[in-house]
Amino acid sequence: MNNKLLSIKNLRVNVDEKEILKGLDLEINKGEIHVIMGPNGSGKSTLAYTLMGHPKYKIVDGTIEFDGEIINDLKADERAKKGIFLSFQYPEEIQGITVEDFLRTAVTSVTGKIPGVMAFKKLLKEKMKLLEMNEEYASRYLNVGFSGGEKKKNEILQMSILEPKLAILDETDSGLDVDAIRIVAEGVKRIKDESRSILVITHYNKLLDYLKPDYIHILLNGKIVKTGGMELADEIDKEGYENIKLRFANI
């Protein structure tokens, strides 16, 4: 049986005519946790947005294969229906739409079925409790007036309801206190199973200590230059990116 979930080959991506990803390769199997680390401007968020299908990020070469299908030309909503989820670094604030209404619409779109009102309320309440979110957030407008931490928890809440096959966490741990990082990590671990995979973009090891990833990749100048285990994250934590930058200065 094919265990491959995501396969990225020679991916080149332009943003506003500028090449950001310069031939990136990455394979993620079902049930694995992968981490992308790299200095600012190396292309981490570009990779996240490109995988989700943001129209500003133009694929000029290469392929993204997800669950056996090339998804280069799919729109973001079609990718979401296939099971890709992006936890945004800066979630948008949407006036006038409550978290609950938004999530019900999202679930209806992704599953093609309208969830029962009471059952959905109950599900939402349970998931919020696990994330230590006050349940009044369900009736608040989406991210409007939420603190940084509340926005990130709300992303994880959406993920836990939509149950994607691949969850991409774009610096979800940035700006969170230690308790919030633990809560987020537990939320991620709850949806991860042998068929679901996680791609974490981060600068910090704290979240990784909880998640125990299978692979760490170093992204530098639009390419993955090094892959290893947790020891690679520890090395960067101690020494920064300078050594790696020097070693790969010629690419």
Add this chain to the structure above:
Amino acid sequence: MMERKKTYIEDIDRGIYDIKNEFNYLFKTEKGLTPEIVMEISKAKNEPKWMTDFRLKSLEIYNSMPMPTWGPDLSDLNIDEIVTYIKPNTDMKNSWDDVPEDIKRTFELLGLPQAEREALAGVGAQYDSEVVYHNIRKELTDLGVVYLDMETALIEYEDIIRKYFMTLVPPTAHKFAALHGAVWSGGSFVYVPEGVKVDIPLQSYFRLNAPGAGQFEHTLIIVDKGAKLHFIEGCSAPKYNVNNLHAGCVELFVKDNATLRYSTIENWSKNMYNLNTKRAIVDKNGTIEWISGSFGSKVTMLYPMSILKGEGARAEYTTITFASKGQHLDTGTKVVHLAPHTTSTINSKSISKDGGYAFYRGLLKVAPDAYGCKSTVSCESLMLDNESKSDTLPMIELNNDNIDIGHEAKIGRISDEAIFYLMSRGISEEEAKAMIVRGFVEPITKELPLEYAVELNNLINIEFEGSIG
């Protein structure tokens, strides 16, 4: 009998709003406007002489005034091509069962009889120039509440009508007020006696079915001291290939300590010139609340005015304007603070899409001895693409400096990042845009009675269905 026809391929299907009935009438005037036509209307209605004279005088004023040269382009509007009076082939009924089948069916599709059963204390339904159905709950008549079509009111309450009629909006106000004075027909008269609080809304619905016609209904509402009323008005018309004209007039008298909430959703078809005049005068500690949704029409010019005449009087506006392809909607608010300690709060939102043009025009005027007044204005515009336009023009005239004024205007384009965020959760592009628009107007929808909130959301959905390629 029933036709569902699209005039142009690119037109969206507005569903029930576009249902046209066969043009079936008892009596109509010729196109255009002459003293003979005006006298003919007056005679057909069996009016007292003072009203006939009033009409003729208004016609003179109309003829002496130039077309307005500011605001939207009205050069395509030729009053000589408009039929000003069309009497439907029925008398007024007070049971839906007696209303002719095609007319009744139209109102049923618009949800009026059902709303009457469920949520309204009284209903008036006007079809072309005349009211075809009118009914009010007995409990209200027992309390002395009067809710009549204007024609009956002119007979039964002639003195009151004569005292108030077009005193707040005189025919000299502007050219279309003069036109209204000459050819007005139908509309509603409401009187709520002192201290009576009407908790369930009254609603009048104006449906213009005939092609190339005008609708000129007159609404006159008097809410006496300490009384309370919520009045709802709905308007719609199917789309024809010729221009239609709506030049209604609304005069609201709010006495001491009284409260009137006046809600409208105007959903005219896109061949309509909607040149409507609405004014309220508010006495001591009285409150006028305007809830206004302007959809549809080719051109709208609508600036509901509040004259805060008594100390402590208040005006509140919650308005939404939605301009789509081929539409120029010029809407706004006018508030005149005449007395001390009067308050006005304006919350206005507009949306423009597919080349539509939404213009907000606001006038705030404070009299020299109206000290201690407070006014808060918030205007927000949302443009959904690069072809659409939006403008804001607030005019403020202050004649004393003991006032507290806040003004905030925001014009912006719909955020691509917000659309992407919603799409990343599996929501389609059209639905994402509709959601953002629904969220933008939510502060308005939550002020509306439920069935109107549903209608507003339906109108937004109609605008988005299949409109994005």
